Amino acid sequence: MPHKVTLALDAMGGDEAPTMVIRGAEHFLKSGKQARFVLFGDENLIKPLLNDTPLLRASCEIVHTTEVIASDDKPSLALRRGKSSSMRLAIDAVKDGKADAVISAGNTGALMAISKVVLRTLDGIGRPAISGVVPNRSHDRLMLDLGANSECSARDLCDFAIMGYAYARTVLGIANPSIGLLNIGIEELKGREEIREAASILKTLPGLNFSGFVEANSIMSGDTDVIVADGFSGNIAIKSMEGTAQFMYKLTKNAIKRSPISILGYLIAKRAFTPVRVKMDQRRYNGGMFLGLNGVVVKSHGSASRVAFAHAIEEAYRVVENRVNERIIQELNRLMPELKAAAQLPKPEALSANKMEESAVIA
């Protein structure tokens, strides 16, 4: 019998925990996938919910916890004092080999801080990054970092590029994914220094398909498979996109509701909109993986619905099933010597003082 994937759930994380977590896991199992779950949380709350979730009840165990990390707890405090919390124990289960991955909709900062301390980063990686899938006119693309590190060095950006490359090859199934750096223009002199420096390093790596800078308006319409950003810019970009999509939905919905005639027209045309709805369905993009750790950690939106949480579970499942972390380590081993050599060289296109001045004016 093949090894069945075991997933640790922080049952107490998220706005509507534990209900949403339990129902999300049931929804995941209904799709036909096989997995075992370990639920970390208050069994007095969880047990009654399992009466309505027969598939989950048949394939889970509960680890009773009473402590919860709140969404506004400070990460350092959560790290020191939350040692018997549902989140911490769920991460510990991955570290101890009792689960293959952990999924939490709880406090992002705490989840990252505890994951870093408990699981440690992969050899050669300084900082983990949060990755997420974004819609695109053809196939889905990967973007990272979405908010783990608000400032990044050129080297951090290069690490993210390698991790993203490995992820896109394995989980998204793209043979030789193109890698771009998010910037405010596509010209070489544009943007912040660390981004220009990362570009000058990445383009010397023969093993990586680096395609230059990407502007934010091309994320969804362009051809770049992996978009690399510092966590601040990545977070701004992903939230701007989410906000715009939601805003346009609401505007359109309100417009249609305004008259019976337009409701009629909408009902007639409705089926045509199905592919649009599917492509832009934010629930489908729920689940950001923390790349760069010795273990699989997936973060769900705190406000995720049952269906969205099931997507986060599926993300973790696919990452485990595709042995993404092993593949990332392979890619790191392949590309790290190149990266280290390139990063230690004097920058191939070091900016002269004159060029620096120009870029300050442009940017």
Place this chain on the structure above:
Amino acid sequence: MPHKVTLALDAMGGDEAPTMVIRGAEHFLKSGKQARFVLFGDENLIKPLLNDTPLLRASCEIVHTTEVIASDDKPSLALRRGKSSSMRLAIDAVKDGKADAVISAGNTGALMAISKVVLRTLDGIGRPAISGVVPNRSHDRLMLDLGANSECSARDLCDFAIMGYAYARTVLGIANPSIGLLNIGIEELKGREEIREAASILKTLPGLNFSGFVEANSIMSGDTDVIVADGFSGNIAIKSMEGTAQFMYKLTKNAIKRSPISILGYLIAKRAFTPVRVKMDQRRYNGGMFLGLNGVVVKSHGSASRVAFAHAIEEAYRVVENRVNERIIQELNRLMPELKAAAQLPKPEALSANKMEESAVIA
């Protein structure tokens, strides 16, 4: 007879110059507004176009120029060598009092660099910012900086806040606009240090309605009137929003075109979509003002259509008509003493080493 507004146009700037510029000015005049135009550019190209634009022909003069700053020219080069270019001479006209404002769809970096050198910044302002209007569920909002400065100090962000406040009061007509700082979370510990420091200064200014941090998904759906960002993040946000809106339009359009039934439904519901189309019409948001200069400079998208360019002209017209720069100077005089006092004080909530560590972990 009241003074008629005089607008200098860089007729050679933009992807389809001078045609688009000339037709844009004609479109503006057709709305019934009165203005005089000075067209800087190649008269051999401009004169034939005026045959089709009778309103513009009756209210313009041409200043013949042969030199053009290309869209990929380096700003420092444009500054040194472009002294008889259409862009440079149009800016000079503002400096010399021959025009009230200049509008260009040319090279942004060059336009900013030349404007800074020719017009100088307002007293007390270190760096100008590019501002732009963004759609929102209720009234339009202002966002700055959209790309002039890729790195900003806390003090720069405070300057932008004051300029944005004055602009929103005068041009957008909001009595006491609320000011927010774009950040990756609304908690005090989130984001980059300069943003947290700017927040700690802004909240001590009694004359400014500071409302804290704004996440990028709330720009269109939230209540903040003026969103302040460094030019890098602001550019990422605005382009992400533009890209998403365009992407969703295309998806929807393609979906409707797929079958006669859905075309029929669309035609029936079409009128209901008019408010959505109007609100999201990117042409309406064309025209970014360079705030913080001794003179009015408005930048149009390089790929602007005739209608979009007319909006950029209207933006400049409204800024001149509302004496925005005078009002900004008034606000600066009112708020600068407060700002200087606050900025020189030890930070009211200086982060301890411990807090710094927490914030690094979070974000």
